[in-house]
Amino acid sequence: MTILEVKNLNLGFQCEDIFRQALFDVSFSLEKGEILSIVGESGCGKTMSAMSILQLLPKTARITKGEIIFNGENLLTKTNKDMQHIRGSKIALIPQDPMTSLNPLYTVGDQLLEIIKIHQGLSGDAAYQKAIEAFDMVQIPAAKSRLKNYPHEFSGGMKQRAIIAMALACQAEILIADEPTTALDVTIQAQIMTLLNEIKNNNKTSILLITHDLALVSENADKIAVMYAGRIVETANNKEFFTNPKHPYTNALLKSIPSNREKKLETIKGQPPTLSQQIDGCKFNPRCEYCMDICKKEIPNLKTIENEHKYACFLD
């Protein structure tokens, strides 16, 4: 069952008197109980696509076209008040740096209880029990005493678990995890991803995983969408993506995964374009080793091959 559908999303930034488009007809869907990963280099538009869902965008950003359908309703028609309710209780954000979500002046328990009070209308003992349950679910030991701690008394991994506990306490249907493990060491990264997978399987929670880490994606995502310069250039299920990648950019990304120590890692030449850079045709053409004349004149549309595998390239 499709829980979220982003359709033809166009977004740009007002830079003084010039409007610069950053997202071009971005479309993807998220099923109940699945992990969809959006991957790409910094600045490709993956975080902006995710933040559009929550409508947590910079002041200069403007959505000019598209729909974001959540449980049958277009989120782009919702008021700020509606969105405040949806954020946290229906769709929750797990940020890269959990300190940006935790207030250092209050105990983690107070912050969790406040969220339970706002989103579930519980108080007193009922709210306290819910907080303990949430800590148990994310495997924070000694929940009762840990609830009394301030954020600085938690390690990075524990802070991330506390953020996930806040999302679970509100029974969020979708978790948007924006580079959730980047700030953590490798062992803790694996623990957090195991926890997210357990939540997906046990609660049928859907997860939108934003990352540049393809090794993490290969082990965890059910479906992958690759973004380049504000466009989705390839999307496929995990098996298709890793066994039959089609877009030259996807292939270049895959060659840069550190999977084989014997093999020298390949890098992608050049840099992704900035918003102000004008590139005619396919935006990847200055970096593409297969670039043809047409690539400098026309923008390739997404074409579908088998199993909902789509890619945008003039190559067959």
Ligand code: SF4
């Ligand atoms: Fe390369 Fe052309 Fe395909 Fe773009 S359309 S990725 S430039 S071959």
